[in-house]
């Protein structure tokens with residue numbers, strides 16, 4: 001069984017019929033995606049990591065660029081982390097890039113640069129959870145795997161009539177996925193399930209008339225689509241956050257490093273701070289310069305604001321420009337000065353890149369930021 005231990009056939013007859021229908025549909029309808037025509041383990045791995053929290057359309061050009069820059073595990077493992085983060089810039093959720101880089105180093109050192117195929121070894125690698133391990137096993141090695149993402153959960157929940165939102169329902173979906181993938185070519189069947197979930201079995205209006213599983217599907221039979229595992233609407237949760245951010249120039253633009261733990265570590269940003277309840281952005285911008293760098297600005301002006309969203313946090317960032325009488329003599333965080341031209345080579349999170357782009361060649365704000373669009377996956 002090569003390390004896959006989590007599943008048993010649930011319903012052999014249904015699994016075989018599903019595998020057959022999915023295979024012929026996928027052979028007719030599969031999209032030509034760059035990671036599909038040459039499914040070697042490294043490319044599959046990079047694609048699966050990139051596709052977490054990034055759309056297929058956004059991934060296509062970035063995948064090709066990433067593979068050109070780092071064509072194999074060795075080139076990725078031997079690149080400086082800062083270069084990998086710079087290449088990842090704009091895709092967001094940078095922990096993915098950091099884990100990919102660390103895992104590439106481990107694969108080079110422990111497996112001679114060849115990605116292992118057994119579940120246990122794959123799961124030891126940073127950033128490879130049950131879903132990604134299943135995707136690599138099935139797509140790259142054509143081995144059966146019970147893998148569950150939102151698309152597969154919804155399709156199998158509906159077709160097999162799996163109710164509930166808990167761990168038992170999740171286990172049933174995983175077992176069914178394993179059974180269906182075992183009943184055909186795991187590479188084809190699992191990709192077909194993913195494709196069906198993203199193109200046909202849509203969350204709100206499934207296109208049952210175009211679905212190869214129409215005759216087998218319980219949700220279709222009962223004309224009831226929202227009561228199954230993976231389809232129950234989730235209550236949305238949003239946490240609103242206010243922050244200030246200061247672009248300050250004194251012989252260059254002033255950047256600080258991100259903390260060495262948490263999101264965006266290894267990257268740089270303009271100094272910023274939370275606006276506490278009852279406080280004001282102007283007060284917090286001054287307090288930030290005073291507290292972290294021991295400086296009072298000789299001038300401070302709000303140049304605009306932008307919004308970005310990461311997971312449930314919906315953040316409004318008030319952007320200020322500060323004029324400084326002198327550079328800081330000491331600071332609580334690592335900092336550096338950059339010219340506006342040098343900013344292009346520094347890894348910046350998305351919101352910071354948007355601010356950097358609004359600065360003119362002299363580091364002066366060329367235009368007022370008033371961007372109110374959300375930036376998912378910043």
Ligand code: SF4
Nearest residue numbers: 201206208211214217
């Ligand atoms: S028949 Fe409809 S509900 Fe069932 S899997 Fe296909 S698209 Fe989804």
